[in-house]
Amino acid sequence: MDNNEEQIISKQDVSYVASLARLDLNDDELESFTVQLSAVLVHAKDLSSIDLSDLPPTSHPLALKNVFRLDTARESISREEVLSVAPQRTETGFLVPPILGED
């Protein structure tokens, strides 16, 4: 952190984002990532210094729209081939652990 120590997100923010991403961070890691993420955000914030009020918002870097395909079917892949590499399977499906929040 050579420029400044400005932290525009808190350790709580980082902890929350980590939990959403199912990352189990210890306190040292939280500390370190808070500093690093802040630096990234401060860098991105530089953009706010440019006046872009005349430009329409961009949703995509490519100046493309309406990339479509026709509604025609093609062969799917073999179930056996896919299931054989699944971590766990049933006869016809992917087996997953009991799902939290459901009975």
Next chain:
Amino acid sequence: MEEEVYEPVIGLEVHCELKTITKLWCGCKNEFGVEPNTNICPVCLGLPGSLPVLNEQAVKFAAMIGLALNCEVKPSIFHRKNYFYPDMPKDFQISQYDQPINVNGFLKLDKNVTIGVVRAHMEEDTGKTTHIGSSGRIHESSGASIDYNRAGVPLVEIVSAPEIKSAEEAKKYVSELRAILVATNTTDGKMEEGSMRVDANVSVRKIGSIEFGTRTEIKNLNSLRSLVRAIDYEISRQINVIKNGEKVKQETRHWNEDASTTVPLRSKEEADDYRYFPEPDLVEVDLGNDIVRQLKQSLPVMPLERRQRIIELLKNPNEDSAFIVVDLDLDGLLLEVVKQGADAELALKRFSNEFAGYVEEVKALQPERLVELLNLEQTGQLSATQAKAVFAEMLTTKSSPSQISTGLGFGGLEDSELSELLKGIISNCPNEWNRFKDGDGKVQQFFIGQVMKATKGQANGKVVLSLLEAMKNS
């Protein structure tokens, strides 16, 4: 009634699967009821390196739904909705967020009631999860088996404004919406197969209050019946919570049909934070005015208007029967037979009952034949029972109704024969006859029954009754 102090506020989210041939992002077939995991590929399995390519037909169907619901069709983009749940193998669902394809529409329930449609956006369906109990085949662990055939099937989610005022009105909204969607031929609207799924947002507030109460979202509403029962249950549950001095908790609840209750789903950890961000693998969709105009012109006449065309013909409007006839797509034929001289009231009655069980067969009949049948009944030449028997024959033979009727021995009894028969019955049953003459309406069935017995059901009840009346007055 203290209950009357509160009023419910209901909003509905309806998901419908589009009737495309293939999925939304890949060329796997969009099929219901096939072997699990047979319509899968790297795209809909979310394998690394695979990329989605948007199905043009799905976009057109979505726009048609929006247009049928009086929405503005706008340029739109897709977002990723992030969550960890094995029904989405990518760990996100591609949906539309702040720039949906359709906004600001409405749905008319009848002449007086209109419900706002906030938006109707596109998204992909998820895989199907089947829970495996610990007593199931998989003995080492209970878990869930996932079928990804449905993952990536195109959906449109239609979000109503919170303007629905009762469970019955919610039912009416869903019925009307379903009728519209089916008419546009964009979806098959089968709630029982899950191609149309409804979530209800329910809250209650004191009458006169402008602010909304805290709402709950009810899931697992698999039929119109569950919809009505679940909403009614939830309204009274919330009123009770408030009356007990407690607060309604904002949560998702699951309708349990067997127990007839809603139960809270254990809240998934911070499940409400989906961290939407624009899907970088897809670009903007903008159908443009010309295509939108073409799609609008391609829309059929909407069910409400079709029902109206029937109702206009009637002396006594019967909305329910008209609904059935339009729902079965028999209204065109009904209008034709009325135009050719059949009585509208009788035609509607038969179309919505007897004919309703044989839609395809009835459509294959010449309208003239139906007109003839209805006229035979209308003029009393056939009783209702006889007309039904003739109708049944018409489905399997090419003969005309009058030929069939003669063949079955119907209509062979002249009034004079019936009169003679009646005179005999009357002289054998003087007591009943006296009661009839004294105005005891119940005895008329007795006489009709006697005549039917003597004629083996070939007499026309209406004719018998008019003969009886004539004899009484003579």
